[in-house]
Amino acid sequence: MSILVFVENNKGSFRKKSFEAVQYAAHVAQQTGGTVTAVAVGTITSAELEALGCYGAQKVLHVTDSRLDDFSARAYAKVLIEAAKHMGAKVIIASHDTTGRAVAPRVAANLMAGLVAGAVSYPDLSNGFAVKRSVFAGKAFAHLNITSDIKVLTLMPNTFQVQKGAGSASVEVLDVAFDDRDFALKVVAASHATGDVPLSEAELVVSGGRGMKGPENWYVLEDLAKELGAATACSRPVADSHWRPHHEHVGQTGGTIRPNLYIAVGISGAIQHLAGVNGSKTIVVINKDPEAPFFKAADYGVLGDAMDVVPRLTEAVKRYKQNA
Ligand SMILES: Cc1cc2nc3c(=O)[nH]c(=O)nc-3n(C[C@H](O)[C@H](O)[C@H](O)COP(=O)(O)OP(=O)(O)OC[C@H]3O[C@@H](n4cnc5c(N)ncnc54)[C@H](O)[C@@H]3O)c2cc1C
The missing domain is CATH 3.40.50.1220 (TPP-binding domain)
Structure with missing residues (x-):
């Protein structure tokens, strides 16, 4: 089973939530006998991409267009859709952050895939593909079985353990054709939160x-x-x-x-x-x-x-x- 995981970089380096998502994907790959391909966009070094291998990615698809340095839900969704088609992906994973929340539903709608937003468990494969998420303001859990052929998940950050191992992912450049509408919404300024710890x-x-x-x-x-x-x-x-x-x-x-x-x-x-x-x-x-x-x-x-x-x-x- 081919598993795709979206990793967003922050000025050329990945944050913990990306490693968490890759490691989650590796866990699912272990459960299903699958492979993990990370999808990265924008300006970032090959060394950073290869290092995703330490968290369980076998391969990284890199869409290098520098316009992707700025967030665009439409363009990022296009990247993931193209990558999913390229890899024949059956599971697509992203963080449940601002980016993941904007991109994952677009990807799911395009690929006719079921989506669980804010997953807090690994899938239970004993009877389908059931994932837990919290509901009613954290008062209860819903166990959702995704029955579509392709499954999309966003992961609640800080939920799954991250442990750096050894390994190096191979990097392949993926060409995606964008049009002006993909960048119709431009980020004109970004103010960053102060403090050492996000x-x-x-x-x-x-x-x-x-x-x-x-x-x-x-x-x-x-x-x-x-x-x-x-x-x-x-x-x-x-x-x-x-x-x-x-x-x-x-x-x-x-x-x-x-x-x-x-x-x-x-x-x-x-x-x-x-x-x-x-x-x-x-x-x-x-x-x-x-x-x-x-x-x-x-x-x-x-x-x-x-x-x-x-x-x-x-x-x-x-x-x-x-x-x-
Ligand atoms: C639709 C909706 C959405 C909302 N969303 C949010 C949300 O996202 N986040 C959120 O936080 N709230 C939200 N609220 C508001 C929420 O209902 C509460 O009003 C709010 O959380 C109260 O904030 P507070 O505890 O800081 O203040 P207060 O309710 O005023 O409580 C202050 C507390 O401080 C204690 N205290 C006072 N003096 C001291 C002292 N010297 N030392 C120690 N303790 C002291 C008091 O005993 C009291 O328990 C929402 C409300 C609505 C209706």
Whole structure:
């Protein structure tokens, strides 16, 4: 079975979510006795492409057109459709990020394929091709059996383990003919999120809510995040009040994250907030109200004032690191 996986590069290098997608594809290939071909676009070195072999890709199809350095859902979908036809692909995989969410449905519609968006499990092949995704704001799982000949999946980032192995993928240039309509929508400017760790891929996240009282108090969360090497996030009212930038807003109407550790400070735990974070492996809640709903979803709860608890936690992390 031929398996295709879309890997988007960021200024010439791949991010963790791409390796995750390739390794997921390799796992499916193992289950089905298939082969993994990654599909890359735009300007990137052969060394970067070959290194996808360390995550299980046997081959990389590279569409070199430099116009693809800027995102175009239409052009990227065309690339994947052409690559799928070229390889006779039966399974097509992408990350469930902004790009994957825009491109995968176009590809699925064109190839008459069933699509599972936001998969959180490997396919269960015991009775078809069943994949799990979370539904109802993370309150339940749906097990979806894709019955079409071609299957398209987007993967929830930070869900599957990534382990670098050895190997080198062969690289083949794929020619795709574009027309002007494929680039009708142009990216004129892109502003990049600040901070060392991109939120969508962060394994540790320190997040603040309205209980922080105002942007002037955010330094305590930033200090903790810096000590931990974590990304920062926030609840929606915080972003709406311009205390923090909108790209940090998580929840039903914001980003969905699945870090190993989510520290929620001064956040009540409304269902709309939980929808974006309840896939976190460990949740720590710091809140001064013992009745705050977030405590019910927490693995660890600290009852106390944020301005008192968080600096003490930061000091404890510092001490731990010094003694480690
Ligand atoms: C359609 C819809 C979509 C929504 N989407 C989202 C979304 O995507 N993301 C999201 O976050 N919200 C979303 N919301 C809003 C959501 O319902 C809540 O209103 C919001 O999450 C509350 O934010 P908060 O917890 O920061 O603030 P609050 O509800 O005001 O809670 C503040 C918390 O801080 C605690 N606190 C106060 N002072 C301190 C202190 N000194 N130390 C420690 N704790 C303290 C309080 O006890 C309280 O629990 C949505 C709402 C709707 C209707």
